[in-house]
Structure formats: C-alpha cells, structure tokens
Amino acid sequence: MNQLKVGATPESTTGLLAGVRVEAPARLHLGLLDLAGDLGRRFGSIGVAIDEPVLDLTVRLSHGFSVEGAEAARVARYAESAARVLGLDRRIAENVAITVERAIPAHAGFGSGTQLALAVAAALARIAGARFDAAKVAADLDRGARSGVGLTAFERGGFVVDGGRGPSSLVPPVLARIAFPRGWRIVLVMDPGLVGSHGTDEMEAFKSLPPLPPERAAHLCRLTMMKLLPGLVEEDIGEFGAAITEIQEVLGDHFAPAQGGRRFVSPAVTEVLGLCRAAGAAGVGQSSWGPTGFAIVPSAKAARALVDYVVMNCHTGSDLQFLITQGRNRGALITPLA
Template structure:
C-alpha cells in the first residue's frame, strides 16, 4: 500500500453541448479538450484525523469526506492542495478537483481506479461526461449525453489534439461564470433547443471536428467550433446579459484575435474564459505580441497553451523498508 499519492489533473475547455433538445431520449452531450495548464495538483497521505490545506481547502475537505464515506474508507487522511484550477472560470475546476481527490483516495487505499463511477459518486457530471472522460483519457472527447438510466454520460469518441496546434486563453478575473443554483435556474429558464439546431451541432462534430482532428486540418476544425459556439452561445445569451460571452471584454478580444488569423473562437462553458486556436507556437506568439498588451491593459489574462493528450497523472510513493 502506498505511503502517499499525488495527482495532477488539468483544466479543460467545454466547446459546446450537442443536443439540449432531448427528443431522441438523450440530452446534452458535449465536446471538450484537455489543456496542459492550469492544473489541480494534490497529495494525499494517511493521518490520525482529516486535515486539508492549500487553495480550495474548504471545498476539498468536503470532497474528501464524501469520497471516504462513499468508498467505505474509515481511515483518516491529510490532503495538501499544491495548486488549483481557478474556480468558476469555465475550466472544469470542480469536477477535476473532485476526481483528483477520489482517485488519490482509491490509489492510497488500494481500490480500483474508476473515474466514471467517481463522477457520479462525487455528484459531478449532472449534464456532462467530459470531466470524467478528459480526466481519464485527455485529448478531445465527445460524450453521449444523459439518458433515462445514465449514471455518468459515456464517452463515445476520443481524438488526439495535434501537437503543433496551440490554444490562446483569455480570461477576465473580474467576471464569474454561472454556477451552483444560478446555473441550475438558468437551465430551467432557457427556451427549448430545437431539433434542427441540435442536428446541425451533431453533424459539425461528427463530420467536421473529428475528421479535422484525424487529418490535422485546423481550418475546418476551427470553423466548426466557431459555428457551434454561435449556436450554443445564442441559446445561452438570455442568461448572459444578452451576449454569447459572460465578459464583453473577453468577447471583444476573441473577435480581434479571430480577425487577425486565429480560428475556432468562443467561450468555454459559462466562461468567463474565452479561447481561440492557431496552427503553431510561432503563430500564437505573434498574436500574443500584437494583442497581449491591450488585453492586459483591459485587465484580462491571456496565455498560450497546448492540448493534453493524456489523462490525469497519478503517482504513488511507497515507504522504504529498512
């Protein structure tokens, strides 16, 4: 049995829901991408009583207690959070923290690894299986939505994100994406998503995004992402002040980047983080050089990222026997 376990789980982009109509018996579904950063990093060891320290410690303490109870673990633990994905920024912070805690506990207590079960156990993935799928596999993942008897929405497709491509993230630290009760209320109050629009989104994923990834063609990939973001963004606009983006400053910056050669622009989940794609590190650095100063003057954070084509990293350390 390990003496300690460390887990590193990276952020993700939620590129859009597939079907919020539900007419075929499944609802939501989605497409998402794992990023190389930011990440949640934590370490778990045995202790006389539960103790949690570091960023998001209160949230993590509740997750640790839940995981212990649901997995039937009676021993107590010390949990050290070294780094945490920013909360309520559209980067999947809550799900990745929950899955990292449960994965660490399973490994430390010699229990089977099961992110799909843990998503349900930790009350994550009510509408999306992307968090669990990306935690386990990385890359670009498509989940099949929630059916009448679904526990965690299943992964139905996965593709590698081309190594040469880059993602520029644009975040407004003064804005917060919808979450919790406000998010629940927004979904309840939004108008129906018509079947024709759902059909267009699904076609874009199956016949444009996935083939473009397979053949490393950025232009059709980006065009499909932009179109999905337009369709989904228009649907969610009533809950976002009438805009496709939570932050008007992020929206304007994304538009400038798209006009200057980037592609596939949009907002991840409820934001406020926006994104665009480019075909190389050099292209990303050129755009950052041209637009970074203005973005920072407006109080925005802008950074360059890679896709991450692997799941969370889980490492165990064993005590040496004298």
C-alpha cells in the same frame, strides 16, 4: 478522532501507502449538441483536456485531518464524500493531510470541481488499496451531470465527444476520443474579475432557456460529425476552427438571455476574441459558462504573436490574463510518494 499510522494495528490497516500525488488536467467545454432531449438523450458535449492550468495535489497519511492550499473547504467536502463512496475505513479519511500545490481556477470554465473530486478520490483509493472506478465515483459525487468531458479528461485526456444523458446513463457515454494535434496551441483569455454560472444558478439558467429547436440541434450534430471531427482527424485547423466558431455562435445566441444578452459573458473577453478572429485565429469561443475564452492557432509561434497583437490593440483587456496551452492527450498522473 482515531489516529492511524502506516503499519498500525488492526491488521486491516497494514500495507497502506504513505501518500499519493495526483496531477489532473483542466478541460475546455466547447459546446453542447442537443438541449431538447426529444430523442431520449439530452446535452451531448464537445471538449478537450489541456496541459494548463493543472491541478496538483498530494494526500499523505497523517495524525488527524488537514487541508492546505486553495479551496480547502471544497477539498474537505470531497474527501469526506469520496471516503463514503469508496467504502473506506473512516480512520483513513480522518487521518490524511491534503496539500493543493496548484489549483485550477474555480467557476471559470475549466471543470475544476470534477478534477478536484476525482483527484481526491483517486488518491484516497490508491492509499487504501481500494478499487477506483472513476465513472461510478463521478456519478456518486454528482460530477458530470451534463457532460462526460471532465471524466474522460481525467481518465485519458484528448478531444472528446459524448452522447449526453439517457434514462439509464451512469455518466454520458464517450462517442469519440481523439488525440489533439501536438503542434496546435490554444490561447486562453481569462477574466479573473468574473465567475461563470455554477451550482444552483447554472441549473436555474438551464431551466429558464427555451428548448433548442430540433433543426439547430441537427445542425450542431452535422457540424460536429462532418466538419469538426474530420478536421481534427486530418489536422485541418481551418475546418476544425471554423466548426468550433460556428458551434459557439449557434449556442452563444441560444444562451445569450442567460448571459446578459451577450454571446460571451465577459465584455472584455468578447473584444479580445473579436481581435483574435481578425488576426487570423482558426477558431474562437467561450468554455462552458465562461468567463474564460479561447482562440485556436496552428503553432506556439502563432500563439505568441497573437497574444502580442491582442495586448497592443485591446483597449479594455488590461485586467485580463493570457495563457498559451495545448491539448493534453493523457489523463491524470497518480504517483505514490515515499
């Protein structure tokens, strides 16, 4: 394997950064708008970038290739693919040390794969001084095949609605990107004993489901346009939360056959979300294929009170994990290292 040092010959390798740190946000996927595709576009997504959990990794020039931390095998695959997509000198990709300081839980509804792939690619591009087109990299690395929320979360953060995949879409186009209210909080309900559908299982699940009737897709679009987004813009958490909950109920009923006959994947999370609704949470649901659930509340104080209430009253939630987070209105932070 070729070795590379900063400033080493040949001349094309001079001027490289010693290293880069990338902090990228998780995202919640809150719903799909149209699964039929009879208008020429399919899916359409709603989602939001969140402050926690977060991906934090560093990539440094080194003698040889190494990965430390969570998901090492996955990181190595993305590094190899990203270097190819970016057209980098192979000596750069083969001589970096990657350390994952903090990881987003995989296959839990947080979009960890997209953030990991884009973070590694962005770091390699910054080190090499190469152009980084996040949309092209995402498409070439087969990220965001059904949703553009993760890509926008990486680039800009915020609350996102995309227009789904069309015949000529590189990635789903962003139709709305709105700042999430700073005061609102999101209580995450995580079941570490389960993983959500992904990869081949996810594709098979989509194939096994019947088409979403056009009238239901129309209802989802109307809820999004006339209730969800106005509630967000006007910071009316009651309107916003009611729309999220109804969207989740419609989609949960549709996806129930692929989720074991339940609206949500985890029975324990399902019980907790019922308690959250009873306790006055503005909106509840499951992110993507789960198992992570969420509850939306108006403040940090309300979030802490909700978690305390659930812990005291849930009889099956002893193995669950709770995290209070908020919307993140900026994208990934990419910082050169000395």
